[in-house]
Amino acid sequence: EALWRIQAEVTDNAGNVGTVTSGSYYLDKTKPYGIGVLNPDTWTKGPVRINFNAYDISNIIWAPSEIGTFEAGIYTSAEKLDTVCPLNADEVRTIRLLPNSSPYALASSPSALNLKSDNTEYTLEFDCWAGMDNLRLYADLYPDTLPEKSFTVNITAQHVKWTFKSTSSAMNSCRLRFFSYNQPGSIYITNIKLYEHGTTGWSGARRIILPDNSTVTGTAAIFDVADNGVYNFEVWDNAGNSAIIPVKVDNIDNQPPGITFTPNSCTWTKNNVTVTADPYDNGDSGVKQWRYRISSNNGATWGAWSSYITGDVSGDITLNATGIWKLEAEVWDNSDNTGGAVSGSFQIDKIAPNGVYSPNNHTTWVNYSLSTSFNPSDTGGSGVRRWRYRLSNNNGSTYGSWSNYILGDTTQSLDFNSEGRWIAESEVEDNAGNIFAISSGVFNIDMTPPAISAASDETDSTEDIPVTITATDSGGSGYKSMSYAWSKTPTKPATGWTTTNSSSVITTLNQEGVWYLHVSADDNAANISEKVFGPFTLARLKLENLRITGVGDYAWKDIFQKSNGQPTQIANDGIGTKDMPLYRTKDHKYIKLGYNVSFEIDSTGLFNAGDTIDIQITYLAADRKNNLYYADVYIPDKHGSYILLQNSEYASTSSHITLGSSNRFVSEASPANTKQNTWRFSTYLPPNAKVVKRGETPDFQRNNFLDYRLLVAMDIIGRRSSGEIYDYTTNEQNWGSDDGSEYGANKPSGLDLLGKGINHGEVFWYWLEQTALDDIDVSREW
Numbered sequence: 001e002a003l004w005r006i007q008a009e010v011t012d013n014a015g016n017v018g019t020v021t022s023g024s025y026y027l028d029k030t031k032p033y034g035i036g037v038l039n040p041d042t043w044t045k046g047p048v049r050i051n052f053n054a055y056d057i058s059n060i061i062w063a064p065s066e067i068g069t070f071e072a073g074i075y076t077s078a079e080k081l082d083t084v085c086p087l088n089a090d091e092v093r094t095i096r097l098l099p100n101s102s103p104y105a106l107a108s109s110p111s112a113l114n115l116k117s118d119n120t121e122y123t124l125e126f127d128c129w130a131g132m133d134n135l136r137l138y139a140d141l142y143p144d145t146l147p148e149k150s151f152t153v154n155i156t157a158q159h160v161k162w163t164f165k166s167t168s169s170a171m172n173s174c175r176l177r178f179f180s181y182n183q184p185g186s187i188y189i190t191n192i193k194l195y196e197h198g199t200t201g202w203s204g205a206r207r208i209i210l211p212d213n214s215t216v217t218g219t220a221a222i223f224d225v226a227d228n229g230v231y232n233f234e235v236w237d238n239a240g241n242s243a244i245i246p247v248k249v250d251n252i253d254n255q256p257p258g259i260t261f262t263p264n265s266c267t268w269t270k271n272n273v274t275v276t277a278d279p280y281d282n283g284d285s286g287v288k289q290w291r292y293r294i295s296s297n298n299g300a301t302w303g304a305w306s307s308y309i310t311g312d313v314s315g316d317i318t319l320n321a322t323g324i325w326k327l328e329a330e331v332w333d334n335s336d337n338t339g340g341a342v343s344g345s346f347q348i349d350k351i352a353p354n355g356v357y358s359p360n361n362h363t364t365w366v367n368y369s370l371s372t373s374f375n376p377s378d379t380g381g382s383g384v385r386r387w388r389y390r391l392s393n394n395n396g397s398t399y400g401s402w403s404n405y406i407l408g409d410t411t412q413s414l415d416f417n418s419e420g421r422w423i424a425e426s427e428v429e430d431n432a433g434n435i436f437a438i439s440s441g442v443f444n445i446d447m448t449p450p451a452i453s454a455a456s457d458e459t460d461s462t463e464d465i466p467v468t469i470t471a472t473d474s475g476g477s478g479y480k481s482m483s484y485a486w487s488k489t490p491t492k493p494a495t496g497w498t499t500t501n502s503s504s505v506i507t508t509l510n511q512e513g514v515w516y517l518h519v520s521a522d523d524n525a526a527n528i529s530e531k532v533f534g535p536f537t538l539a540r541l542k543l544e545n546l547r548i549t550g551v552g553d554y555a556w557k558d559i560f561q562k563s564n565g566q567p568t569q570i571a572n573d574g575i576g577t578k579d580m581p582l583y584r585t586k587d588h589k590y591i592k593l594g595y596n597v598s599f600e601i602d603s604t605g606l607f608n609a610g611d612t613i614d615i616q617i618t619y620l621a622a623d624r625k626n627n628l629y630y631a632d633v634y635i636p637d638k639h640g641s642y643i644l645l646q647n648s649e650y651a652s653t654s655s656h657i658t659l660g661s662s663n664r665f666v667s668e669a670s671p672a673n674t675k676q677n678t679w680r681f682s683t684y685l686p687p688n689a690k691v692v693k694r695g696e697t698p699d700f701q702r703n704n705f706l707d708y709r710l711l712v713a714m715d716i717i718g719r720r721s722s723g724e725i726y727d728y729t730t731n732e733q734n735w736g737s738d739d740g741s742e743y744g745a746n747k748p749s750g751l752d753l754l755g756k757g758i759n760h761g762e763v764f765w766y767w768l769e770q771t772a773l774d775d776i777d778v779s780r781e782w
Contacts, residue, residue, distance in 0.1 A: 028203040028239035032056040035123055035163050035197060036233060036247030043285035043334040045254045047226045050247055053121070054205035054219040054235040055197050085190055086157035087127050097180045097187040099131065106179040108142065113194065115171040121197040122164055124176070129157035131185035141174040153187055203239035228252045253283030256339035257331040259290060265344025268382035268432040273346050277329055278314040285334035287312035296323030298345055322350045322380050349432035351380030355387070357424065361441025365477035365525035370443045374426050375411040382431035384409040389427070393420025395442060402427070419447040419475050446475030449529035450521040460537040460675055462605035465509040467536070471521035472503065479503045482521040490516050490532050512538045539675035541605035543613065543718045543728035546762050547574025552595035554775055574600055578734045590709065590765045594687030594772025597764065602669060603677050603718060610721030613679055615657040618713045618754055621691050621706035628751070630694040631706060635686060642690060642698045653684050683712065687771035710766040713753045735759045
């Protein structure tokens with residue numbers, strides 16, 4: 001096929017030569033072709049305009065038949081590989097760009113391509129594949145000011161076309177290069193062809209049938225598409241040749257990108273939450289960039305947007321504070337599609353729960369049960385999940401066991417029902433797992449009354465009895481005060497109380513008698529303890545109530561004995577001190593010499609062995625003129641000689657009488673009181689005793705005897721073995737105090753008989769005119 005002409009050279013017989021040239025004969029058997037250029041040729045969300053140009057001639061200006069002619073460059077396989085092309089299963093030679101080449105792997109054409117700089121269009125075609133998906137391959141014309149194109153290469157092989165043109169003069173000496181920047185897998189390249197597009201020659205392109213079957217007359221057409229795909233353009237030239245030129249559109253991505261949050265939400269937690277935001281593109285253009293912002297109040301308000309994160313790169317976002325968090329992200333793909341997502345809620349509570357005791361304490365000591373209520377609370381947002389409590393009754397030194405859990409934000413009363421220094425500790429847990437313990441103040445309860453003790457060396461004594469009273473408090477509130485009083489009965493007295501703040505005092509019993517010590521003590525919690533101690537008996541050394549309990553004289557019989565033989569009241573009570581001196585009764589005069597006179601006297605404090613009562617008798621005689629003289633009494637001895645009474649066998653009963661344990665008996669007045677006793681003794685003068693004035697001796701010739709009346713005066717002293725004495729004579733104050741209505745005139749009085757004062761000394765009268773011998777004569781007895 002060509003543009004033909006026929007030229008004929010004609011020679012006639014004459015030898016003339018002529019040349020005849022025919023017209024042109026056009027023979028075009030070559031199919032036309034075309035190139036579709038995408039605008040834009042980068043990723044877009046559409047539409048894409050295909051600028052299609054039809055040509056009737058296209059020269060392959062460079063097609064290395066052997067890859068081996070391609071120059072090995074940096075990080076390129078030094079020995080060209082025979083490998084199978086996935087497109088046609090043929091064993092072909094390839095350029096291999098090695099993986100992980102830093103900073104790049106490079107291969108270039110061995111010599112300059114000598115391209116035109118007159119805006120001629122060229123198309124570079126090649127097949128490529130990779131050891132893994134999504135590797136990036138670059139093709140360019142060197143130097144760097146000339147066109148460059150990048151491709152995404154996958155495991156699946158693809159046929160690539162790149163159309164370019166340039167007016168740069170550098171096109172004359174440029175080289176073709178393939179390179180990759182530190183990709184993780186190998187990239188294989190083969191079947192390289194470079195076409196120069198022609199616009200003239202042959203019959204010429206005539207018309208183009210577009211993919212929608214519409215027809216455009218001429219060599220250029222525009223066709224807009226909204227989706228990726230292969231679009232067939234049918235090109236016809238003027239000779240009737242036609243060709244279907246497929247144009248592949250694969251740079252449309254109208255699918256919005258998106259992003260996932262992992263995790264997308266969480267229930268309440270106290271820990272930081274790290275969320276991985278992973279952008280993705282539903283189309284093929286890939287993620288260009290993304291950004292995010294954060295809300296801490298469940299989306300009510302938002303913070304500022306983050307800086308853009310470039311590429312399909314996931315990122316970790318850490319939420320590290322209290323709040324109900326949400327994430328919002330915006331994503332752009334390389335086609336400028338936008339998408340985004342809002343996460344669920346991330347519930348974070350880092351604030352410990354709390355609670356309030358009402359009341360928080362009771363520092364004043366009380367003696368009754370107390371209680372408080374505990375109200376748990378949570379300000380971190382998650383709310384109270386549960387709480388429990390335990391109690392200490394020793395100010396927090398130790399605690400009892402935890403209670404069962406109380407669920408939710410529930411107020412509950414806590415009771416303190418026994419004594420102690422109570423503290424409540426409550427442990428509150430919120431729904432995020434935060435746990436916090438809250439302790440109350442101290443609740444002071446003392447239910448134990450003070451302990452009272454009374455200590456004394458003796459409770460039954462003749463000396464003052466000191467009693468140490470001690471009050472102690474074991475309930476915790478502490479001792480406050482004590483009151484005490486003495487009384488004669490165990491019944492609490494209304495008056496006489498002494499109050500002190502001292503916890504130990506000494507009170508002394510110094511009044512005689514049987515006493516009870518009443519003690520009341522209170523502590524600072526108003527507990528009161530009352531005790532009665534005793535009886536305490538104070539019985540000082542004392543003699544009292546000397547009395548005549550019997551007279552042997554028959555004339556006195558009716559005084560001491562009733563007609564039925566029973567003792568009279570006088571016999572029971574005795575003739576007491578107030579009726580001394582015993583002078584006479586209404587019916588009887590005096591007591592005859594020779595009769596026993598029986599006495600009793602009561603003592604206090606003379607109860608030990610060795611304690612005695614000494615009785616010294618002084619005799620006074622009255623003449624018929626009632627003159628009173630101190631007298632000596634003489635008693636005949638066994639030889640008939642008269643000797644002084646104090647030298648006779650009657651001295652111990654009529655002169656100096658010492659009463660000992662044989663004379664001591666149980667107290668008639670207080671039989672249970674071991675400190676009191678009744679003593680019994682008697683005096684006796686024989687009927688043949690003679691009385692003279694003191695200092696004289698009996699003179700029967702002169703008859704110097706006093707024979708009217710004899711006054712017996714007794715000086716009585718109690719003696720303890722320890723040396724203490726009690727002078728009954730001096731201390732007795734009731735001498736002769738009666739009016740004599742029972743026993744007579746009660747004479748004498750107003751006399752100091754014993755040198756111990758007027759009206760001191762116990763006396764009675766003997767009648768010397770008659771003796772017991774006179775009663776014998778008349779046979780009197782009882």
